[in-house]
Amino acid sequence: AQSVTQPDIHITVSEGASLELRCNYSYGATPYLFWYVQSPGQGLQLLLKYFSGDTLVQGIKGFEAEFKRSQSSFNLRKPSVHWSDAAEYFCAVGPRSNDYKLSFGAGTTVTVRA
Amino acid sequence: DSGVTQTPKHLITATGQRVTLRCSPRSGDLSVYWYQQSLDQGLQFLIQYYNGEERAKGNILERFSAQQFPDLHSELNLSSLELGDSALYFCASSAGTGGGETQYFGPGTRLLVL
Numbered sequence: 001a002q003s004v005t006q007p008d009i010h011i012t013v014s015e016g017a018s019l020e021l022r023c024n025y026s027y028g029a030t031p032y033l034f035w036y037v038q039s040p041g042q043g044l045q046l047l048l049k050y051f052s053g054d055t056l057v058q059g060i061k062g063f064e065a066e067f068k069r070s071q072s073s074f075n076l077r078k079p080s081v082h083w084s085d086a087a088e089y090f091c092a093v094g095p096r097s098n099d100y101k102l103s104f105g106a107g108t109t110v111t112v113r114a
Numbered sequence: 115d116s117g118v119t120q121t122p123k124h125l126i127t128a129t130g131q132r133v134t135l136r137c138s139p140r141s142g143d144l145s146v147y148w149y150q151q152s153l154d155q156g157l158q159f160l161i162q163y164y165n166g167e168e169r170a171k172g173n174i175l176e177r178f179s180a181q182q183f184p185d186l187h188s189e190l191n192l193s194s195l196e197l198g199d200s201a202l203y204f205c206a207s208s209a210g211t212g213g214g215e216t217q218y219f220g221p222g223t224r225l226l227v228l
Contacts, residue, residue: 045219102217
């Protein structure tokens with residue numbers, strides 16, 4: 001069965017510190033991989049996605065993610081966090097087919113302290 | 115602003131009632147997806163329409179139905195509402211239906227069933 005695991009429910013980080021959010025997936029084959037961010041009261045915004053090729057993917061707002069096939073992981077990173085990065089982050093996977101249903105992880109809430 | 119609009123923003127109703135949620139996709143997008151976000155189930159895919167036809171189905175209850183109209187807007191109908199249907203309902207759209215296409219999310223409709 002397909003599943004997406006985000007092991008950390010909540011992370012608190014100081015402004016200016018680095019951030020890493022973990023995502024592991026269980027899938028029949030390498031899926032398409034996404035990271036979305038949801039700010040309070042808002043919809044989801046795509047940060048970045050991985051289809052193929054370079055396993056280090058650059059996204060918006062200074063985020064990047066690294067795909068590691070051997071670990072079935074797609075961890076999100078940011079070198080220096082800003083207060084505006086406080087939000088909920090979702091990892092998602094989608095099949096490489098026209099049966100296009102995204103499966104989301106449970107989300108990680110990021111709190112940024114001054 | 116993703117370009118996806120959803121109305122209403124908030125909806126409060128009673129058990130047993132029926133409501134309709136509306137979604138207008140981004141200009142030019144042919145696919146519309148509906149998701150339910152609740153505290154206990156997380157973000158779950160409900161259903162996808164592509165150019166007026168149902169394309170994929172997820173964890174959608176029989177009490178729920180959806181359709182996509184010729185102008186490509188979509189409606190999600192929820193009937194015989196139960197307390198457990200209280201959730202945030204998102205609509206997303208994408209240009210086509212190929213795997214890996216970016217889905218753009220609307221701001222959501224928050225439904226409260228009392």
